[in-house]
Amino acid sequence: LILEPPYRFNLTKYEYEKPTMPPNLCRALRKRLRQGRIEEVTQINDDRIISLKIRKANSVHYLVLELIREGNLILLNEDKEIEIALNPARMKDRVILPRAKYIPPPKSYIDVLRSSPEEVLEYLKNGRGELIRNMVVRLGIPSEIAEEICFRCSIDKKKEVKKVNLDDVANIVNMYHELLDEAIRERKGYIFVKNGSYINFAPIRLLHLEEKGINVEEYSSFNEAVDEFFIKVILHTKKEKGQEKIEKKKEKILREIQECRKRLDEYTRLAKRYREMADQVFARLNLVNFL
Numbered sequence: 001l002i003l004e005p006p007y008r009f010n011l012t013k014y015e016y017e018k019p020t021m022p023p024n025l026c027r028a029l030r031k032r033l034r035q036g037r038i039e040e041v042t043q044i045n046d047d048r049i050i051s052l053k054i055r056k057a058n059s060v061h062y063l064v065l066e067l068i069r070e071g072n073l074i075l076l077n078e079d080k081e082i083e084i085a086l087n088p089a090r091m092k093d094r095v096i097l098p099r100a101k102y103i104p105p106p107k108s109y110i111d112v113l114r115s116s117p118e119e120v121l122e123y124l125k126n127g128r129g130e131l132i133r134n135m136v137v138r139l140g141i142p143s144e145i146a147e148e149i150c151f152r153c154s155i156d157k158k159k160e161v162k163k164v165n166l167d168d169v170a171n172i173v174n175m176y177h178e179l180l181d182e183a184i185r186e187r188k189g190y191i192f193v194k195n196g197s198y199i200n201f202a203p204i205r206l207l208h209l210e211e212k213g214i215n216v217e218e219y220s221s222f223n224e225a226v227d228e229f230f231i232k233v234i235l236h237t238k239k240e241k242g243q244e245k246i247e248k249k250k251e252k253i254l255r256e257i258q259e260c261r262k263r264l265d266e267y268t269r270l271a272k273r274y275r276e277m278a279d280q281v282f283a284r285l286n287l288v289n290f291l
Helices: 022-034 119-123 133-137 143-153 168-185 224-283 283-290
Strands: 001-005 008-010 036-041 049-056 060-065 072-077 083-086 188-194 199-202 214-218
Touching: 008 224, 022 049, 022 072, 049 119, 119 168, 133 143, 133 168, 143 168, 143 199, 188 224, 199 224, 214 224
Parallel strands: none
Antiparallel strands: 001 008, 036 049, 049 060, 060 072, 072 083, 188 199, 188 214
């Protein structure tokens, strides 16, 4: 099981390289959770926040993974008080510090799945700028899903949000429900590939990407797609870093060669000059002997 804030939460079939000296957080988690049993996995506030209830002997802990903003991994005791956190912080709306009561981040958007089109429209009208941006910021719809909704509904994603009408919103809400039903029904995963590079993954087909000629790879589950996406990205990153290292070494060697050529040109110039001086001396040698 991989928990990687703010990127992912999935099961993996791959063996990842482990550091010889684990970070302090990992050591603390091992001490408290090793040989524990996950009893419950829940989503908090319908947000990208996951809570794992872990029981070890007679003690209970909650491991909270926040897949938002910069991400966080927070261990709570049985009373939901913070014991340790990956990213401790004191914010205006909550505190992520030891002994503080855990408070999830406040929702800054309306719950589209539980709201009527009229309520969604009223909330959208308070926004500014393009529709697509407000779908992400004010409705909490992931950007790639928001793009797909606009594409399937034939709604201009760059439309001024103030000009959005009730029919537009009804189509958006209905399509959001349809995409969710599609993901649950199909239970598949998809990775989108451009010029040999993995650029995105999703639990549904993103037709707006396929329309642009981007290739799609289908997997038997979303978990498998996530697993494959990140292993390929990691391997590609390592390859790029290795190539970058080679390029830096190459640049260093080329600089050294260039410096050697400069020194060779200088030595050649000096050799020519000294040869000319020697020729002049030999040309006047008889005069020197006469004197």
